[in-house]
Amino acid sequence: EADIYQTPRYLVIGTGKKITLECSQTMGHDKMYWYQQDPGMELHLIHYSYGVNSTEKGDLSSESTVSRIRTEHFPLTLESARPSHTSQYLCASSEPGASGTYEQYFGPGTRLTVT
Amino acid sequence: DQQVKQNSPSLSVQEGRISILNCDYTNSMFDYFLWYKKYPAEGPTFLISISSIKDKNEDGRFTVFLNKSAKHLSLHIVPSQPGDSAVYFCAASRSYNTDKLIFGTGTRLQVFP
Numbered sequence: 001e002a003d004i005y006q007t008p009r010y011l012v013i014g015t016g017k018k019i020t021l022e023c024s025q026t027m028g029h030d031k032m033y034w035y036q037q038d039p040g041m042e043l044h045l046i047h048y049s050y051g052v053n054s055t056e057k058g059d060l061s062s063e064s065t066v067s068r069i070r071t072e073h074f075p076l077t078l079e080s081a082r083p084s085h086t087s088q089y090l091c092a093s094s095e096p097g098a099s100g101t102y103e104q105y106f107g108p109g110t111r112l113t114v115t
Numbered sequence: 116d117q118q119v120k121q122n123s124p125s126l127s128v129q130e131g132r133i134s135i136l137n138c139d140y141t142n143s144m145f146d147y148f149l150w151y152k153k154y155p156a157e158g159p160t161f162l163i164s165i166s167s168i169k170d171k172n173e174d175g176r177f178t179v180f181l182n183k184s185a186k187h188l189s190l191h192i193v194p195s196q197p198g199d200s201a202v203y204f205c206a207a208s209r210s211y212n213t214d215k216l217i218f219g220t221g222t223r224l225q226v227f228p
Contacts, residue, residue, distance in 0.1 A: 004158075031214055040124065042117070042218040043159070043204070059215075090158050094214050102214035106151075106158030 003027060006091050006107035013081055014115055021076045021110045023091030032074040033104065034058070034066060035090040043090060049074055081114040088112070118142045119207050121219035128226050134192040136222050138205030141186065145207040149216065150179060150190050153202045162203070163190070195226045 004025040013019055025032065030051040035043040035058075045058030049068040063085070064078050074093075078085055091107040120139045128134045138148075146167035151159035165172040165179045165188065172179050178191045192199055205219040 006158075009156075033214075035218075040220060042119070042220045043216075044218075045215060048215070059217075092158070103149075103161050103164075104214065104216065106160065108156065108158050 004091060004093055004105055004107040006089075006110050008110060009108060010111050010113075012113045012115060015080075015082055017081050019078050019081055019112070021089055021091075021112070023074045023076070023107055024072050025074075025093045025105070025107075026072060027093060027095070027105070028071060029093035029095050029105075030071065031094045031102070032068070033092040033094070034064075034074070034076050035092065036060060036062065037088045037090060037109075039088075047076065081112075083114045086112060086114050116141070117220075118145075119205055119217050119219040121203075121205055121222050123222050124220070125223040125225070128195045128224065130197055130226055130228050131194045134190075134195045134199065134224055134226065136190040136192075136203050136205075136224065138188050138190075138219055139186060140188075140207050142207070142209070142217075143186065144209045145217070147208045148179070148181060148188050149206045149208075150177075151204040151206060151218075152199075153204060153221070159204055192224075195224075197226050197228060200224055200226050 007022045034047040037043045044060035046062040047066040090109045092104040094102045094104040149164040150162040153159040181188045202221040204221045206216040
């Protein structure tokens with residue numbers, strides 16, 4: 001059973017505000033990810049991390065930033081929120097499976113609305 | 116350009132019947148494929164996967180078929196149950212041991228009594 005948590009679950013905030021979306025996992029996974037998903041669209045990888053002090057940008061360009069100071073914690077920050085940032089943000093972590101492949105475990109997501 | 120395509124946004128199936136969800140991909144470098152299921156207000160959960168060295172993988176009621184020449188995979192659910200009603204995402208990766216996934220847009224499955 002995967003244990004990965006995201007807070008807040010829902011956030012409505014005004015333009016220009018700074019926000020941090022929290023993601024924590026209790027499984028000790030080294031690899032963590034942030035995805036962005038608009039309604040009816042695919043999940044897009046925006047950030048990932050292979051361990052403490054490791055962060056990389058994903059395939060979709062994002063104005064957000066991430067940090068990985070502790071293994072279990074991978075927060076995402078938007079310095080100045082804009083309506084174009086309105087989306088669902090999903091955090092995930094992974095570990096190698098028995099056959100060497102990776103299974104990603106997802107958190108419940110944060111639905112962000114910027115007004 | 117979308118590399119993983121799920122052309123049917125929705126599918127409605129009667130309980131007990133077979134559900135077939137389809138997925139096409141364009142990148143011939145993809146060699147590992149996964150299906151995820153997502154309920155409303157929850158994150159996706161892993162369902163089943165298949166590597167390119169196989170053409171079929173089965174797990175209980177769920178079977179995934181891979182046709183490499185057609186760049187097509189499908190998920191079969193037999194028999195379908197109301198609890199299977201969810202959005203199903205197909206995902207692919209470029210290498211067997213990489214964790215960077217490319218997702219499709221999802222197919223919403225509704226199983227009715």
